[in-house]
Amino acid sequence: MALKTLLKDPSLVADQNYINGEWVPSVSGKRFDVFDPATGSLLGSCPESTAADAEKAIHAADAAFPAWRSRSGRERGRILRRWYDLVMENKDDLAKLITAENGKAQADAVGEVNLSANFLEWFAEEAPRVYGDVIPHSSSAFRVSVLKEPVGVCGLITPWNFPAAMIARKLGPALAVGCTVVVKTAGETPFSAIALAILGARAGVPPGVFNIVNAHENTPEIGQALCYSERVRKVSFTGSTRVGRLLMKQCSDSIKKVSLELGGNAPFIVFDEADLDVAVSCAVVAKFKVTGQTCVCANRIYVQRGVYDEFLKRLVEAVQGFRVGSGHEATTTHGPLIGANAVNKVAGLVDDAVQKGAQVVLGGKKLHALGPNFFEPTILTNVTDEMRIVSEEIFGPVAAIQPFDSEAEVIAAANRCEVGLAAYVFTQEAARATRVSELLQTGMVALNTGVISDVAAPFGGIKQSGLGREGSKYGVDDYLQLKTIVTGNMSVVHPARI
Numbered sequence: 001m002a003l004k005t006l007l008k009d010p011s012l013v014a015d016q017n018y019i020n021g022e023w024v025p026s027v028s029g030k031r032f033d034v035f036d037p038a039t040g041s042l043l044g045s046c047p048e049s050t051a052a053d054a055e056k057a058i059h060a061a062d063a064a065f066p067a068w069r070s071r072s073g074r075e076r077g078r079i080l081r082r083w084y085d086l087v088m089e090n091k092d093d094l095a096k097l098i099t100a101e102n103g104k105a106q107a108d109a110v111g112e113v114n115l116s117a118n119f120l121e122w123f124a125e126e127a128p129r130v131y132g133d134v135i136p137h138s139s140s141a142f143r144v145s146v147l148k149e150p151v152g153v154c155g156l157i158t159p160w161n162f163p164a165a166m167i168a169r170k171l172g173p174a175l176a177v178g179c180t181v182v183v184k185t186a187g188e189t190p191f192s193a194i195a196l197a198i199l200g201a202r203a204g205v206p207p208g209v210f211n212i213v214n215a216h217e218n219t220p221e222i223g224q225a226l227c228y229s230e231r232v233r234k235v236s237f238t239g240s241t242r243v244g245r246l247l248m249k250q251c252s253d254s255i256k257k258v259s260l261e262l263g264g265n266a267p268f269i270v271f272d273e274a275d276l277d278v279a280v281s282c283a284v285v286a287k288f289k290v291t292g293q294t295c296v297c298a299n300r301i302y303v304q305r306g307v308y309d310e311f312l313k314r315l316v317e318a319v320q321g322f323r324v325g326s327g328h329e330a331t332t333t334h335g336p337l338i339g340a341n342a343v344n345k346v347a348g349l350v351d352d353a354v355q356k357g358a359q360v361v362l363g364g365k366k367l368h369a370l371g372p373n374f375f376e377p378t379i380l381t382n383v384t385d386e387m388r389i390v391s392e393e394i395f396g397p398v399a400a401i402q403p404f405d406s407e408a409e410v411i412a413a414a415n416r417c418e419v420g421l422a423a424y425v426f427t428q429e430a431a432r433a434t435r436v437s438e439l440l441q442t443g444m445v446a447l448n449t450g451v452i453s454d455v456a457a458p459f460g461g462i463k464q465s466g467l468g469r470e471g472s473k474y475g476v477d478d479y480l481q482l483k484t485i486v487t488g489n490m491s492v493v494h495p496a497r498i
């Protein structure tokens, strides 16, 4: 397979489902092809799985659950820690796999491997620290204790934009607390997940604890199998709000626990007193990271009128310095989009904005010369709320900039949105920083920084951006359920003091 020639360790490549510790084909006998979005070349193929494959994986995870949950948190943590070590040792190969199937530039791919490893390390450390509670009862003859138990088999469904990290962010806490999992990889990017599984097995994850079912066209069928199964007790999904809504409905029949990390429409707000060097360099990161394809990417850029012209001038200069190309080239700063549909969607948003009066300051077109999946880094001004680019998640390299006058006006604009994942605020006034952060309706606020993600910081949204938090000390909560033990007839009469 073409992919193997890229790696120092070709044994990190496999092209089957991973069920109960074995690499197996789909019962369908069908396969789907996986392409490099930069070059269009065929990387390999994976099984086009069916509900029957998902059932097998669920069965394996269910069978493995009692033994896995019975191990101590310390033992599970040691396995996760070994897995972290192996991911770090194989960082270069994993980054190459990510670049090959997702297209992201090398620096972004290495960043993703680090993020993935960090989740394994973090949850290795959390595993032995899942504490319950002892609670005073209303009556002195009773005792209350609260246990935190693993929910059981979890279905994890992840997108292509972070093909390793979004999986590590979910399976780290799941495995740490004693759950077993069935992962449905993104059809565009199965190989990074497969390599993670190979390293997991080398680290000592027992058969059945971590299973992978691949599918592309059959994805909805696998989603249904996971959501409707009585044996799956939780589904955790990262992806669009549209699909999250569907999965939540599907999970309602069996009343599953559901975690949803969904779409965003992040406002990026620059006030007059902001440090403009910081604001511009952070806009470059927050807007254009992974060519604009992250859920926390700045979507609506609001700049206060006093610094608007200067901010725009500096941002244009910075973006002109990008090197767009294949992520395989070391000099590339920004790779392709994931596919032609994504390019067409971004082009459609730009066309709609231009028709409604937006001005193209930079870029604005497909980059045919590099291939069908490239779009020029673009800056638009004269942007207004009537344009789709303001209300929809762009998921591409387009900065849509609007001026504003007052703090109240920009907060109202930022909150005029049905999703609420991340927001960025640039100011050097402490009182304003506090006030605006508290008034913004998002799950996360980045103050004077363009980077939100850190393993220690809870990640997640409010409104239609989702439910639950990933990473951090809260990340295990979504994989735990409380058990209350009330003990009666426990009157203790303390002896009188002598």
Ligand SMILES: NC(=O)c1ccc[n+]([C@@H]2O[C@H](COP(=O)([O-])OP(=O)(O)OC[C@H]3O[C@@H](n4cnc5c(N)ncnc54)[C@H](O)[C@@H]3O)[C@@H](O)[C@H]2O)c1
Binding pocket: 157, 158, 159, 160, 161, 162, 166, 184, 185, 186, 187, 219, 220, 221, 222, 223, 224, 238, 239, 240, 241, 242, 243, 244, 246, 247, 260, 261, 262, 263, 264, 294, 295, 296, 393, 395, 421, 461, 465, 466
């Ligand atoms: N909040 C977060 O943490 C976070 C992180 C990454 C991406 N995202 C969001 O993901 C979206 C980008 O990814 P996309 O456009 O591929 O999203 P998408 O929802 O179309 O697909 C995401 C994944 O969901 C699965 N999927 C698709 N349809 C399904 C179905 N009917 N049943 C079961 N699974 C299904 C596929 O595996 C796919 O890779 C953006 O909205 C982005 O904001 C959110």
Ligand SMILES: O=CCCC(=O)O
Binding pocket: 161, 162, 293, 294, 295, 296, 452, 453
């Ligand atoms: O795309 C969503 C995740 C991005 C991140 O964690 O920075």
